[in-house]
Structures are given as structure tokens and as C-alpha cells.
Amino acid sequence: MTNDRSKGIPRTTPRQSATFSRDVNSDIRRAAATGIYDIRGGGAKRKLPTFDDLLFMGASISRYPLEGYREKCDTSVTIGGLHAENPIHLDIPITIAGMSFGALSGPAKEALGRGASAAGTSTTTGDGGMTPEERGHSNKLVYQYLPSRYGMNPDDLRKADAIEIVVGQGAKPGGGGMLLGQKISDRVAAMRNLPKGIDQRSACRHPDWTGPDDLEIKILELREITGWKVPIYVKVAGARPYYDVTLAVKAGADAVVLDGMQGGTAATQDVFIEHVGQPTLAIIRPAVQALQDLGMHRKVQLILSGGIRSGADVAKAMALGADAVAIGTAALIALGDNDPKWEAEYNALGTTAGAYDDWHEGRDPAGITTQDPELMKRFDPIEGGRRLKNYLKVMTLEAQTIARACGKNHLHNLEPEDLVALTMEAAAMAKIPLAGTDWYPGKPGTGF
Amino acid sequence: MQTLDLTKLGLRDVNKTLHAQTADTNQTSWTIENAKGSHAIACGLNAPIEVTVKGSTGYYCGGMNQQATINIHGSAGPGTGENIMSGKIVIEGDASQYLGATGHGGLIVVKGNASSRCGISMKGVNIVVQGNIGHMSAFMGQSGNLVVCGDAGDALGDSCYEARFFVRGKVKSLGADCEKKEMRPEHIAILTELLAEAGFDAKPEEFTRYGSARKLYNFDVDNAAAY
């Protein structure tokens, strides 16, 4: 409707399209200008059903809470006791997820090790191999075994406290690692056996096995090489969790790490992050069901990751059946990633604090997701370690607070029946009744 | 000479015995009997010993090998010598797929044929094959040398980085970003040395060199079809 003020006709409010939104239009313009897909870091940013849509009921006349401090609420967990001589004992059920040296700076990896060790938990190497700093500063280190096999060697394998065979991750189920030339410094290049400054292409499948029948043989080999001493985890994205967990168990895994689409990556195609995978809330029940059907719940541990942010998320994951959770993005934010104090620099990069995700460019103002020596100086690993420890402690205390309110003396004793759901999606995905009802979509015997 | 019967001792005890050998062991010569296609035989070795495996092996014989020499008197299953760091593996018969996958160093010699994905993701290992190799060999090969006296299958060196491929026979097809390269004196020297180490009688001049065209090193939209 055109405006003709002289005739007194009012203007309508300009309306943006929900389909062709500002974000979408800028994506289209970018694609037209560059001819390359958009690459970024982080996990799915779109709005998804999450743990926020679940609530705990707490104590009442029928259920009594535990006193804080005096009445214990245990948070410890043991991972990998099924076959390994030396399972991993964690003081808290929150581990640090795999993130590569290469994606992160050496000091950032050191900080993760310091913080995790101070909190009594483990860290995990990433798609680049084990660094001496990380092994030196981590009391418990899980060594990832990835399709790329960058830096893989038996000496490091034997230094690890556990091995995590990576089949996939939540940000890109079916995608391999990606590290662009800007971050392939001399040190990274040497570790990965690549020419400096090139864009790393990565395999999406393991080079020497395909399928769970072969995986069983690979697990045997890794056990033989490490003398059956350490647990073997299998990490999968939450693609087909019921089948994937079943097959991981049948192949011989001691623990399964399950990663939802909110799980971050250092770099991959934005379209992969946003359109492939499932919300973390949706993958946990089928995974737990698979373990229960095999009689393996609590015998093969389930570690859930992908958008875990607070003690509430930890408690909800445990209530739905996980043995532990892993954090990646949250750990980086605790270290100082996307901190508003660098706002001017974010603006100079064309972004703003909280939205910065071009980690692949290696220009991180916080000095965490970069290999640039000048930027790295801004990050103090000792201070970073302290911040991570604080954050882990807070999450643990939050989870304990909730558990005590539900009358539990161990986080593991949280159950699905302690929860209610606020939305239909959350109720259906987690099989938790809507608040005020005893019903969820798909409840057997209810005709839905 | 120490003999270990796999059927009598079982895999764990055989590997444990070999893993117990250190750099200064005086038990340097071992024979494993009754391989019978078993998996993970003599994997993870880390001592300057020589192990002869009697019979054909299953998957991952010699996986992550360091320092040791492993002779397989038979054929070798998938992933033999995967991630080898150093040392030598000699296969009298044929090798199945993924031979030397992601190997970082050392030498693997095959007197028969190797199957598909030979040298996949190689990171410094040298592989010398007297016969032919199968399709998708040296996929994403980063460094090291693959020498083939026979023919190579489809998609040789697809997506490779700096690994070198020397083929005497025919190459069914080259993979993405893999091209024929000039043979210079330094390549003849490398080839001469590798053929001598393998014990194969072949003339370096009869080989053609292949390697990365390096067009995929930094993304360019015009190369998008190659991904």
C-alpha cells in the first residue's frame, strides 16, 4: 500500500518476513558473494526444546528433603568399570568434553586441565592429539581416537586414563574435523603432519573400520595395545540413539558419550550445525531405554553432552538416566570466551559479545580459540583454571541443592518421576508428564 | 628363538609376553604359531625384536608397531600395520584393505597384492607392494611413500596432501587433486632405497610418480566439485 500523505492515508508498519528474515537474507547475500558455505564454530543456535522445559517437583508432605551440608548428597561416579582394570573415578559427574589443541590454544587446554583437576574430574583431548601441557595439568585425561588420527601414537595412548573412540559429534553427525589455514601454525602443523597454513580436510569415517561388527575388533585391538587397563568410551552424535547405544554396547564399549545438536564444534558448515542432529533433550530417553533393554544401565555409563549449562541441566540429565555429563561450550565461556569486556574488538570483527562464533578464523579477542601468539597472551591459564574450577563447583552445588530438595542422597538417585514438563514437545521427547497432569504424548495406553 | 602357540596361549598372553620385551631384551627372535586369521596379533609392540607369524592373520596385526620387525608367513587381514610408528612388517602373501592406515613411519612390504585403501591417510609410513593395489588407495595421504610394482586401482591418492606415489604398472584412475608428477633425481634416489629395503628387483626408471596437485589446499569455489 503506497503512502500518499497528502491524502491522509496512513502508512502500514513495515513487516519483515518470518521465512525471509534478516538473518536468512544476509546468509543468501553472503553465499552469493563468496560461493562457499558459511563455516562457524559453536553448536545449534536455533531455539530448541531444552532442559528449561522440565522442572523438578521438589519436596512435599509425601517426600522429605535433605538438610544442606550435614546430610550428604554424593556426586561421585565411576566410569568404565565393565572391562577395564583401572576405571575412572570422578568426584563430580561433569567432565570436560573433547576440544582440540589447534581449535584451542595451548594455554586454554592447560586451563581446562587445571580447572578440571582441581574439581576432581577429567578432560578430553580433541582432533589434534595429546599435548604435554594437557597431560601434565590433567589428573584424568581421556584420549580421543578420531577418524583423522592426527597425532595418534601408542605412547600417548598408553599415557591416557581412558580412550574415547569418536564416531560422531552432535554439531555434525557424519562430519569430520575442520581446521582452516589460519590456525594451522607451525606447532599444529607438526602435530597433525600437515603443511602449514593450508585448510585441513578431514575424513568423516574411520580409515580402518566401518560398522559395529568391525568396531568390535578395533576395540579389541585398542585393549590389547593398552593391556586392557583403561576404559574405552564410544562417542556418538544423537542421530539414532536407541540403535547407536545398542550397537556401541554390543561392540564392547565401557561407556557411551552421547552428544546433542547444541554441542559445539570448532568449525563446520553452519548448515550442518543447524539442520542435522537432534536436541539433547530428545536423545537421552532412547539411549537409556537401549541400556535398560540390554540390562546394561549403570553398567555401561552414559555421558550426555550438548548444551549443558548449569547444575539444573546436570540434575535433569541424571534424572533422565545419564551417569554424567560433559561440557564444552560452557567451559569455554567460563574461561572467558565471548566476554563483554572485549566488546569493542567483537564489534571490529563485525559481531558482538555472545554472538562471536567465527572461531575458525583464529582471531579470538579472548585468546582462547586462536593460535595467534599476541592474542594468546591475553589469556592467563592459571586464572582460567580457577574460573573453570569455580564454575564446576557451582554446577555441582546447584545439582546437589536440587537433589537434596528431592530427597536424594546421591545424584544418581534422581529419577524421571521427579520431573514435570512445561511443553508438549518436552513432554513427548523426555516422556515426562505435563505439569498438573499424568500424561505425555505417546504415553502407552492413552491412544496418542 | 621363542615360540608362542596362539591356540594354546590365547591372544592376551601372546601379546603380553611380547609387550614385556624391552629395548635391551636378549630374546629378540619370536615365532607365533597357529595365527588362523586371529585379530590384533602382535599389535602395540615396542622393542627391537623380530616376530614371525605362521599362517594368515585377521585384522590389525602389527597395529601401532614400534621398532619391531614382523614377518607374516601368510596373508594379512584388514588394517595390518595401522598407525605403524617405526619398524618393519613383511607380508609374504596378500594384504587386505586399509594396509598401513594412518601409519606414521616404518616400512611395510607386501610380496603379493594389497587391497583397497592401501595407505589410507598415511602420515609418513613407507609401503612397498610387489603386486597390485586396490581402489581408493592413499586416500588423504599426508606424507610417506607408496611404491607399487604392479597396477593401482581407481581413485589413487584422492584428496592427498604431500604423500608420494610411485606406480610401475597402470593406474586405473587418479583421485581428486592427484596428478602425475615429474620424476627427478631425488625421487629416483628415494625409490632405489625403498626397493632395496623391500628386496624387490625393479628399476626406478620404470615407475611414474604421482602426488597432490595442491589445488584443494585452500578453498576456492571453482574447485567445489572436487569436494
Place this chain on the structure above:
Amino acid sequence: MCGIVGLFLKDKALEPKLGEMLTAMLITMTDRGPDSAGIAIYGAETAAKTKLVVQSDTPDIAFAGLDTALSKVVGSTVTMTVRSTHAVLTLPSGTTAAARAALPKIDPSLRVMSSGDSLEIYKEVGLPKDVAARFDVASMSGTHGIGHTRMATESAVTTMGAHPFNTGDDQCLVHNGSLSNHNSLRRQLRRDGVHIETENDTEVGAAYLTWQMQKGATLGEALTSSLDDLDGFFTFVVGTKDGFGVVRDPIACKPAVMAETDQYVAFGSEYRALVNLPGIENARVWEPEPATVYFWSHDTAPTSSEKAA
């Protein structure tokens, strides 16, 4: 994901041992597939007769008087041999369709495992050694056979989800791998009137071959067109009345080993399965090429034809 074995005997003197040899091969593959196991044996034919192998979870009830009931239906004597949950029915040639149609009315729990003049399929949930013992496979003789031990990927662990799948008279299929377009194919085949019972991807592969052959293709042609129409990772071993065939998808990641001597041609997912065969030390051992149909027949010379790129 699974283990496959196959044995095609050239030496008639080995025929009485077919079941024993296949059983041993299958048991070595147990680690690859602990969920269920099955064997297809091509045994003796009887002139003017054909066979149906049926299964029931309630065999005592279902098999009681089954032979008599079917004799009435086909108007001629039907004999029955019971092996645990399976029963081999020997019928006059040409009466298979009538017998099959009558089965649901006789007992709804009856399922057809195989039909053919020579073929018998036995399959159940359980470890290979237990499944083989249940049916006394080791005592069976024949000219060729295939076996399978299953690790279910995306469908349930059930008897009918086990392999081999019967694709047509005297034809069967086993599969190692994971088809990625089986749901669409299942819908298309069902629309065309092909009966598919489970959600198992392999059953779709088997039905696809049957469908092609019903439209006039030879088994070799059907296997060749499967390379175009089926997507995913697969190694197929198929049995026919007089022979067996092998095909691997073009990517060929799932393992496959073959061995040949004057006495036999053998197939295994791993070399381990072949290790106790007579004369294996001197056998020609090789791996089938991708996208190539291999076929051995008692009637004609062996063939292998590579699909044009």
C-alpha cells in the same frame, strides 16, 4: 552388521559334510553377530516334488497334523520332517502356491522360511552354535549353502529379521552392511505388490531382487541393477538352485574374502571363517572387487562381470 559365510562344493565327495563345514564357518563369525543366525542349504531334490520350510513359535500346536491338513488341500500326499521350530514339507511340484495360501487358515503362527525344490532355510534368534544345534545343521548334506550371523542395526532382533531371506523359489540372500534408502524402496516395492514383512533393510534387498527377476531379469542382471538402485554399504551373497553369487557395493568397505580350490569355492566375512577348510593353505584366496557380480554355477562356467562405470 554381520558375518556371512558361503560354500559351493565342486567335489561331490564333500556333499555329506556340507552342513558340518558351514556350521564350523558360521560359528567362527559369532563375534560379528550375536543376535540371530540362519543357514540356507541346497540339499537333495526329489523328482516331482518341491519343498516348503515353515516355522512357528508354537510348533507343537502348529505342526500337529499339518501334513495331513496340507495333503487334503493339495489333493496328494504331503510329508513332513520336524526340526525344532521348523518343519520341512515335501509337496508335489506345482502345489506350492496352494499350500502357502492354506497355511494361515491352518495355523496363523505359521511362517514360510523358504520354498524351492532344493533349498531349505533355517533361522532363529540366538548364537550360531545354538541355532545350528537346534536344527542339527551339522548332519545336513547338499551341494552348496550360505549362512549368516546377525548384529541388528536398525530393526528388531526377531526370527523373521534374521537372514537368509527367501527371495523366490530356490533363491535366498544374506547381507552384511547397512542400506540407506531401504524405506523408500520398501514403499515402492509394496506398492508394486511385493510382500515384505519386516522393517529390516536386508529384506528389502532380497525383495528387490525378487521383483527384478519377476519382471524378467536374470539373477546376474538383478544384482547388477541393484548396484544402481540400492544405496548404502552392502556385501550380498545370494543362493540359487544351482549356484551362488557375490556382489559388493562400489565403496566396498564391508569385508569379504573368498577361497577357491578344486574342491570348493568359499566365502567369508573374515579369513578366520575359512581357516579350517580342507586345503586352505594352498587355496587361491582373494577379495572380490567392488561393483562386480561374481557367480558360480554347477551348470555353467563361473562368471564375473564388472558393472560399467
